[in-house]
Amino acid sequence: QQPVQSPQAVILREGEDAVINCSSSKALYSVHWYRQKHGEAPVFLMILLKGGEQKGHEKISASFNEKKQQSSLYLTASQLSYSGTYFCGTLSGGYQKVTFGTGTKLQVIP
């Protein structure tokens, strides 16, 4: 089952904050976040592991609620370079099978 992301799209002015949510119907081992710029490949941002350990990007943070099977990505003081489509990926099996969400298109304007 594909995780569901919200919002589908958001426009921010530089310096504003945003939250992107990811929800799964399955129990999760981990949640991954990627950003994809137009015409490019997805790039890894962060992984959140069951049990609370967090790794990843220094300027963007995230949370993982295992009981609710949800994760949120927090972008603070947004920069133009934050523009792109953000995908959450969930791992619910014993292997490395990452299932990506529907995507959130974020645009930061001056």
Place this chain on the structure above:
Amino acid sequence: DAGVIQSPRHEVTEMGQEVTLRCKPISGHNSLFWYRQTMMRGLELLIYFNNNVPIDDSGMPEDRFSAKMPNASFSTLKIQPSEPRDSAVYFCASSSGTGELFFGEGSRLTVL
């Protein structure tokens, strides 16, 4: 490190033709993934390999699709015969087991 290398970057073909996409993973990575991206369906996992062995091919849409990984440094995704609905960007990604996926630049396939 050169990153994940995919070829061709762009492929335009006619319906019914055979298409072969190629991928060279990052050296030392033991897992390889093939994803397909379309506007309608997003990023879909087609198949993934661990230590050159196919682990899960449940995402392969139908028998027209096949994938191989003859050694640790090369994989192919073949579509035969191709159909217009196969038009998409196909990404190859590799991982060392840390969870982080390293994607190639993708192969954009157009089937006329």
